[in-house]
Amino acid sequence: MKKHNFSAGPCILPQSVLQKSAEAVLNFNNLNLSLIEISHRSKDFVEVMETAQSLALVHLQLQNKGYKALFLQGGASMQFLMTAYNLLEKKAAYLNTGTWSEKAIKEAKMLGEVIEVASSKSENFNFIPKNYNIPKDADYFHCTSNNTIYGTQMQDFPKTEIPLVCDMSSDIFSRQLDFSKFGLIYAGAQKNMGPAGTTLVVIKEEILGKVSRAIPSMLNYKVHLDKDSMFNTPPVFSVYVSMLTMQWLKDSGGISAIEKVNNEKAALLYSEIDRNALFEGFVSKKEDRSKMNATFNLKNDGLKATFDDHLKQAGINGINGHRSIGGYRASMYNALPLESVQVLVDVMQTVEKGA
């Protein structure tokens, strides 16, 4: 039975990408060798890494603007630490919009002073704070563009003279933005970019080299930049599948084309959440709703078993809310077709009719 995969991450990838990845595991580039059993220094794999790095910059329109792309290990969680290790000399400003922001703040505090410019914690992170002040003398400002757990998404980013550092793990490549506003962007691959196991870091090189501490090799962006993400053995398979996914995005018309589909999918689901009396959205202000992760609740708990049963029958996967907030979460990443959202909406309407 066909599955409709609303998983929050690791999550749905394009079927053609899965097909090519499986083939490469058996025989890569007609070498009669598997992708995962060749040297990462071989011509064939170096080309994969270079293509992946280049596609990331192309999608973000950051070629020839002083930026470089890295594919590292450790997940976005390692970036909570690395951003601070490389950029935090005295103090840094953080916007607290959820669990992931909090974890980033925790690591940064080990290395310097952290100014929390605003927080939505008291409201269980159900909105995005606005109108905060960023201290001009902070080393950088850190924010989370999309809050995977709560289903909120930043629409605007502050104008500031200090480097803007952003965790885009769950909405990278989903919408057009002026990415050249950012000093550093990072994203775990396992949402819109590929499988778990690698993390994209896009850095404006000029923001580096300003801290006085000694930085361990593996935590040092400069070390990885000097070796083009090959300081040590890279996560070969994850980089390859990310490359294929970015290639698929390019062939699909790039970010501008996928953004239109993402807007349609979000509009379809949110209008049903609003229209259908059985459901309500989790996010308090509609303008903060995420187009990637739609969080909602069933108002009447007594219908949960029925709803869950219909979801299962329809082949819907991965739609439970994060354990910290409960309810439901429909993640609608780039690779999820509009058709899957329609199937979910149909289920919501079926349950409404039966209730």
Added chain:
Amino acid sequence: MKKHNFSAGPCILPQSVLQKSAEAVLNFNNLNLSLIEISHRSKDFVEVMETAQSLALVHLQLQNKGYKALFLQGGASMQFLMTAYNLLEKKAAYLNTGTWSEKAIKEAKMLGEVIEVASSKSENFNFIPKNYNIPKDADYFHCTSNNTIYGTQMQDFPKTEIPLVCDMSSDIFSRQLDFSKFGLIYAGAQKNMGPAGTTLVVIKEEILGKVSRAIPSMLNYKVHLDKDSMFNTPPVFSVYVSMLTMQWLKDSGGISAIEKVNNEKAALLYSEIDRNALFEGFVSKKEDRSKMNATFNLKNDGLKATFDDHLKQAGINGINGHRSIGGYRASMYNALPLESVQVLVDVMQTVEKGA
């Protein structure tokens, strides 16, 4: 054409493992979902992680002896840093047997005093130093069991009261040892265990908790142990393929059985290197020769083109020496069949006859 894959890492994996991995990328556990698009918190993946951790302890005969196994990201290079971060309070003792030892020493020096107990650097690391003294008041002793680049391997490990920490990246699961002598063992997966992208760390829990510094979450073994390698999203594919490879090893009779084959392969190749007047081994003392990576030179450079051509015609892949020492390196990891070594020996004899 069938390839004989002597690559030093990433390297050959069992064909049945590649087959199952490719299938899982398309449809995992008959879920009609790919292994790489399901939540790492799903029952199906949690089982993979638990099985992988358990198989690692089984192979090392370390169950119920106070050890835990972790699968982390970052490669063995991240362990150069993490071992020191978690264990080095004042000073640590290191044996320097090659590039990888040196890199481990470099990271440790950022965190405390390093006593280099012995080094073979002046001889281009072509032997393993013996009869050194380990300071009793060091926090731990670190060594590299197999030196991938130079083709040397430690046969004996020092008796010492302080924790023994060992980088077994290139010979893990290849031979029987009393693994309970070690306080911490780490190994990048991409040789005997699986594809690049994950690193096995086996820790005797009692050696932790003795340093006074604050440890960042992602570098903290305790944090990862408390979450059973799921503090953040693990490298799903790499852990799965590692699990399959360890399963294959178990089905093949475990370390004791594979060690016999590894001994046969090494004996076959080294006797030819010694017998054949065209070749000479790189390692100065025969007792230090590695059974995983056999390094050798062609005495007459004029025959290089001929030898390389014959290697190519025979389908031999990945046999060039590391760029830092040149010559040839035949890596004979667990998954390499005896047959491939025979093909290499045949080529060496063919070139001898023609010369």
